[in-house]
Amino acid sequence: MGRVITVTSGKGGVGKTTTTANLGTALAMRGARVAVVDADIGLRNLDVVMGLENRIVYDLVDVVEGRARLRQALIKDKRLPELCLLPAAQTRDKDAVNAQQMIDLTNQLRAEFDYVLIDSPAGIEAGFRNAIAGADEVIIVTTPEVSAVRDADRIVGLVEAAEKGPASLVINRIKPRLVSRGEMLSVEDVLELLAISLLGIVPEDETIVIATNRGEAAVYDPSSLAGRAYINIAQRLAGEDVPVMAIPDQQGMLDRLLGLFGRRRT
Amino acid sequence: MSFLNGLFGRKRDSSAELAKQRLLTVLIDDRYKLTPEMMAQMKADLAEVLKRYLPAIDADQIEVTLSRGEAHDLLKADVPLRRATDQSSHR
Ligand SMILES: Nc1ncnc2c1ncn2[C@@H]1O[C@H](COP(=O)(O)OP(=O)(O)OP(=O)(O)O)[C@@H](O)[C@H]1O
Ligand SMILES: [Mg+2]
Numbered sequence: 001m002g003r004v005i006t007v008t009s010g011k012g013g014v015g016k017t018t019t020t021a022n023l024g025t026a027l028a029m030r031g032a033r034v035a036v037v038d039a040d041i042g043l044r045n046l047d048v049v050m051g052l053e054n055r056i057v058y059d060l061v062d063v064v065e066g067r068a069r070l071r072q073a074l075i076k077d078k079r080l081p082e083l084c085l086l087p088a089a090q091t092r093d094k095d096a097v098n099a100q101q102m103i104d105l106t107n108q109l110r111a112e113f114d115y116v117l118i119d120s121p122a123g124i125e126a127g128f129r130n131a132i133a134g135a136d137e138v139i140i141v142t143t144p145e146v147s148a149v150r151d152a153d154r155i156v157g158l159v160e161a162a163e164k165g166p167a168s169l170v171i172n173r174i175k176p177r178l179v180s181r182g183e184m185l186s187v188e189d190v191l192e193l194l195a196i197s198l199l200g201i202v203p204e205d206e207t208i209v210i211a212t213n214r215g216e217a218a219v220y221d222p223s224s225l226a227g228r229a230y231i232n233i234a235q236r237l238a239g240e241d242v243p244v245m246a247i248p249d250q251q252g253m254l255d256r257l258l259g260l261f262g263r264r265r266t
Numbered sequence: 267m268s269f270l271n272g273l274f275g276r277k278r279d280s281s282a283e284l285a286k287q288r289l290l291t292v293l294i295d296d297r298y299k300l301t302p303e304m305m306a307q308m309k310a311d312l313a314e315v316l317k318r319y320l321p322a323i324d325a326d327q328i329e330v331t332l333s334r335g336e337a338h339d340l341l342k343a344d345v346p347l348r349r350a351t352d353q354s355s356h357r
Contacts, residue, residue: 150292182283183280185289186282
């Protein structure tokens with residue numbers, strides 16, 4: 001029986017879809033059977049991030065409403081035969097599914113895949129509740145910014161209240177130079193504030209933009225920092241005993257030394 | 267990295283430190299609906315009660331903090347007591 005893992009956040013745009021696509025791909029590259037599910041109904045996105053937008057025939061709502069069988073709606077990845085996408089409906093709204101339907105759907109998927117990763121909509125409303133309804137585990141994505149961390153804390157509480165906790169945390173878009181200058185919350189700061197366990201960290205990386213443009217996951221480029229970061233997270237998710245990747249901080253040391261002598265680099 | 271951070275320290279007025287302190291207040295407020303005013307009132311009430319038993323308490327020096335923990339959050343009150351012997355020689 002596979003693990004159903006929902007990737008969610010409080011604030012929008014912090015990297016849930018990017019995280020779902022990259023973790024799904026990284027886990028499938030390790031040989032696992034993976035289904036990624038776009039539960040952001042009405043705002044379909046995971047398909048374009050993964051470059052599968054041209055292959056969609058049926059979507060999640062078609063399956064839930066019985067117009068298509070699960071097998072017909074699942075889209076095979078271009079490169080990895082063990083990776084499948086269940087796309088969201090684009091022309092329906094969030095109320096098109098309910099929590100029980102999501103539980104039934106995840107139970108079907110769990111029987112056929114090792115990992116079922118659910119890309120959740122942001123926020124604290126019905127869409128989020130549906131996305132976690134069938135989950136065994138929850139990953140909360142945040143960036144190291146005040147509004148994202150604040151909203152993440154709300155989600156931590158809601159996940160606990162829904163008895164899906166404790167959630168684990170991915171901190172995305174870290175800028176090591178800003179952190180070392182004391183101008184961005186550090187990983188330690190965010191962990192102290194949210195008090196949940198750290199699954200992994202991802203640096204701000206242009207590779208994400210380029211990979212998304214191409215419709216390929218960043219993990220296909222293991223020389224990129226973000227690619228390596230997501231591979232590290234996939235290893236940890238799979239239960240490998242590896243530490244959270246350290247993000248190299250090339251110029252931080254120099255900055256700090258200059259800072260010590262009272263000079264500012266801009 | 268954190269070793270170096272520790273070595274060089276982070277300026278107390280850095281924007282990250284400011285963000286962290288602001289978030290601490292906001293998260294407590296979000297979770298416990300405890301506003302800064304209520305916090306101040308709680309400190310005053312606490313001092314009043316404690317003084318009944320320990321006159322050496324300096325009400326202005328009480329520090330009440332809320333911190334986050336894995337299993338539960340923690341309300342902590344640091345209550346300095348004036349020492350009868352050295353209260354004039356220290357500070
Ligand atoms: N580590 C990163 N480095 C650079 N850009 C990033 C990184 N992570 C995400 N992005 C970019 O940020 C934007 C938002 O990411 P994404 O769509 O994954 O967020 P989301 O949480 O799914 O958003 P929504 O709440 O709208 O569903 C995208 O343009 C993405 O390419
Ligand atoms: Mg998204």
